[in-house]
Structure formats: structure tokens, C-alpha cells
Amino acid sequence: METDRMKIPPMGLDKHEILEEMRVLRDQDIAWEDNRAFSLVFHHTDAHTEFLKSAHNLFFSENGLNPMAFKSLRTFEHEAVRMSANLLNGAEDAVGTMTTGGTESIMLAVKTYRDRARKLMPWIRRPEMVIPITAHVAFEKAGKYFDVRMVHAPLTEGYRLDLRAMERLINNNTLALVGSAPNYPNGMIDPIEELGAFAEKYRVGLHVDACVGGFFLPWAERLGKNIPPFDFRVPGVTSVSADLHKYGYAAKGASVILYRGMDYLRHQFFVYVNWPGGVFASPSMPGTRSGGSIAAAWAALNGMGESGYLANAVTVLDTTDRFIKGIERIQGLRVLGSPPVGVFAYNSFDKRINIYAVADEMAKRGWHIDRQQKPPCIHLMINPGHAKIVDQYLQDLEDAVETVRDNPHAALSGSAPAYGLMAGAPMRGLVEKNVLDMMEAMYGPEGKSPDLQSKDGKSAIPAPVMAWMRFRAGLARMLNI
Numbered sequence: 001m002e003t004d005r006m007k008i009p010p011m012g013l014d015k016h017e018i019l020e021e022m023r024v025l026r027d028q029d030i031a032w033e034d035n036r037a038f039s040l041v042f043h044h045t046d047a048h049t050e051f052l053k054s055a056h057n058l059f060f061s062e063n064g065l066n067p068m069a070f071k072s073l074r075t076f077e078h079e080a081v082r083m084s085a086n087l088l089n090g091a092e093d094a095v096g097t098m099t100t101g102g103t104e105s106i107m108l109a110v111k112t113y114r115d116r117a118r119k120l121m122p123w124i125r126r127p128e129m130v131i132p133i134t135a136h137v138a139f140e141k142a143g144k145y146f147d148v149r150m151v152h153a154p155l156t157e158g159y160r161l162d163l164r165a166m167e168r169l170i171n172n173n174t175l176a177l178v179g180s181a182p183n184y185p186n187g188m189i190d191p192i193e194e195l196g197a198f199a200e201k202y203r204v205g206l207h208v209d210a211c212v213g214g215f216f217l218p219w220a221e222r223l224g225k226n227i228p229p230f231d232f233r234v235p236g237v238t239s240v241s242a243d244l245h246k247y248g249y250a251a252k253g254a255s256v257i258l259y260r261g262m263d264y265l266r267h268q269f270f271v272y273v274n275w276p277g278g279v280f281a282s283p284s285m286p287g288t289r290s291g292g293s294i295a296a297a298w299a300a301l302n303g304m305g306e307s308g309y310l311a312n313a314v315t316v317l318d319t320t321d322r323f324i325k326g327i328e329r330i331q332g333l334r335v336l337g338s339p340p341v342g343v344f345a346y347n348s349f350d351k352r353i354n355i356y357a358v359a360d361e362m363a364k365r366g367w368h369i370d371r372q373q374k375p376p377c378i379h380l381m382i383n384p385g386h387a388k389i390v391d392q393y394l395q396d397l398e399d400a401v402e403t404v405r406d407n408p409h410a411a412l413s414g415s416a417p418a419y420g421l422m423a424g425a426p427m428r429g430l431v432e433k434n435v436l437d438m439m440e441a442m443y444g445p446e447g448k449s450p451d452l453q454s455k456d457g458k459s460a461i462p463a464p465v466m467a468w469m470r471f472r473a474g475l476a477r478m479l480n481i
């Protein structure tokens, strides 16, 4: 319904009241400051955040679109890229740009491989990239945007990438391979050295998605963790994405995309010389580029220093270890694969413990839980602050598991059936259509709140699928299968 709030007020409102209203709304969001959420926010210390805000504010109005007007920002970007390339063992001729985040870095890499092939490999008519099924969804997005087919390599035992399957998928249309270091869904690092050997053998590119690990794995390695080489040290690696706004502890809107040399990066650039607005050149996707996030990223790298990153890595590694050991001690639960750093997922191997019902129980105890599918599991990404809440989390988890084990109906109440059905529903096209309908409701004129279990028929799960899955679940329980 249209209200006055949907129109710009005729006169500016009281600034204190505006801020107060914003605070009220913010208080209804997840309270990440309590360390009860495990994604979306990366936090070093409150003092560091204040420092980032100061750096951001200094360049609040500046625009990285024009490096001639704002040479300061060009300096920050250049130095941030060089620091990142050095950290990831790029040679002197490694190059790159800053971007607004992991998704943009990945999208640019895909576009770059496509455009380079258009120039140098005209025989490639239907470009493809071979990616592990656990590669970040941004590759699918890039594939859709840039018309590059993403071909999926499966996993084998222990949630490891199936290298033989990956090799079999390489063909004459392959632009590049992808490996993650580590991947998002289960935190495993793909075997980058082996992928590098394929890249050299078949003369294709290799992009390493180190959005999560780029500013973490080097420190873990220095601390003596057994991290297989994943960066430009590996022959065959042609590009790496690494997010400053994750374990680089920068402000949001900051990542880098790096290439082994200018031979790749030049295909990322956009130049158009016939626009009435002037000859236009741009290194990445946006036009206007936020000066604040470029400046804050440079400030973060310098403010943290090696000592800051190392100290955080110690805490995150230790905290992850405590989480993983604690979860594996709880009967019926197991961690997926053998994730080496701060990202992992766990599920249940006990039929009586529905993991989505466990997630609901944890939510009731005040935790913000990330649910995943294929297989159904719970996902965590560890920050230094989580060191304070590990014991409480594990205690609540043990309680939650017991509650679910004792209640055979747990999987049929709360949001568990919705997640379960969405993950298991056979008609993926129908699920996709319903999710699109939900998005239309959310971004339509009424701007509805997102809700998996909405009562107005805009559920993510089509009603017939829901009915069938409920029937199947009921039958399975009756027959105890």
C-alpha cells in the first residue's frame, strides 16, 4: 500500500529523528556484534572498525572512476593490488584491479577469459569453463551474464574434487578451469597443483577463487599449517580473486582480481571512443567507484600489518579447531570433509536427527544459522570474535540435537520442512519459478519482506511439490525407512 513514506518528504525531516529511526530498524537485524552469526560480516576489533570508518570518511565523496582527478585513489588501488599480488606470490609482472567484491572479481575473470579467447582463439564458438560443483555461485552468474557455459566437475570421497572427472570435461571449447581455495560450501581447498598441470597440458587458463582464502591461507601457512600451494607459485595459475572485505578485514565493497600478466588484464578493460560524453575507459564493471571502499581497503592492509593478520589467523584457526572437535564429539553429527581453515559445514548421519530441525532449534536459542543443501547441512565461517562463544554454541548444539532426536515431529514443524523440501524437491524448474515469484513480491511495488513460509501463496516451494514431499515424508516415517 502506498503511504507517505513512499514519497520524498516535501521538507527535510529532523536529522536526529531520521538517525533514530534508522537505529530502530537496525536493531531488528541480526545482532552480528554478539558473534551469533557466521557469515555476512567480517570483524576484527571495534577500534579497527572505527579506523576504517575514518579512512572511508576521508574519501566519502571521492570517485575512483577518474584516476586523473583522484590520483590518491589510484595510488591506494595500485598499492593494494601490489600488496595482494606479493602476498599471493605473483611475479613482478602480476597485475590486477580492485573490484567491489568477490562476485565482481569472478565475473571479470570470466569476461576476461571469454574476451581473450575471442581475440586469440577464434575457433572457440561455445565457450565453456570447467568448475567444481562447489565453486562459488558467482561463476554461474557470470556464465549467465557472459554466455559462458559452466561445466560441473563432481566431488569424490571425502568431499574432494574428482580430478579424473574434471580432466574428462576439458575440451576444445574450454576457456579455463576453476579451483577454490577454499570453497564456500564445505571449506575444502581444491588441488590447485594438479589443476595447474591440467591447465598447462591443455593450454587453458586456471582461475583460483581465493576470495575467502587469499587473505587467510598465507598466514595459516606461515603459522605452520599444511596448506598446499594455491597461488601464483603454481605453474598454470593465470588468475586469482581475493576479497579484502573478508579476511582482509577491509570495509565492504573491496576485493582484488589478479592476473599473471597484462596479456590477461588488458582483456578486462573497457574502452569506448565514440561516445559523445567523451572517450571512455574503465578498468572494472562500475562507472562511479566508491572512493571510500578503495581508501578503507588500503588503510586496512596497512593498519593490520602482518602482525595483525597473523594474530587473527591464530585465533580463527584455534577457534575453528575447537568448533570442529566439539561438533564431532556430539553423537550423530559430522563435519563435511577435512576443511583446513575457518570455513566448514556439518550435518547428521543419524536418521533421527534432521539437520534443518537442529537449525531451527539453534535459531530458537538465538543463533543465526546458515542452512545449505546437497547435502543438507549447517555452514559456518569463523571470525576472531567467535572465540568467545564456542562453548555456548556447542552446549546449545548438544541440547538442540537431543531435542530433535527425542521429537520425531521436529522435522515437520518450523522452517525445517520448507528447507528440506526446497533442497529435495525434484522439480528444480518449479522451485526456480517460485523463487522468482518471491523475488517479484520482494522487489515489486509493495516491497514485501522475504519469507520462506509466506501465507499468500508466494512460497519458494510449489504447493503440489510441497504436498507430495509431505506425503512422502509421512510415509517414510510410518514405514520407518
Ligand SMILES: Cc1ncc(COP(=O)(O)O)c(C=O)c1O
Residues within 6 Å of the ligand: 100, 101, 102, 103, 104, 106, 136, 138, 180, 182, 183, 184, 209, 210, 211, 212, 243
Ligand atoms: C569462495 C567464495 N568466492 C566468492 C564469493 C563471493 O564474494 P562476494 O559475496 O564478496 O561477492 C564468496 C562469498 O562468500 C566465497 O565464499
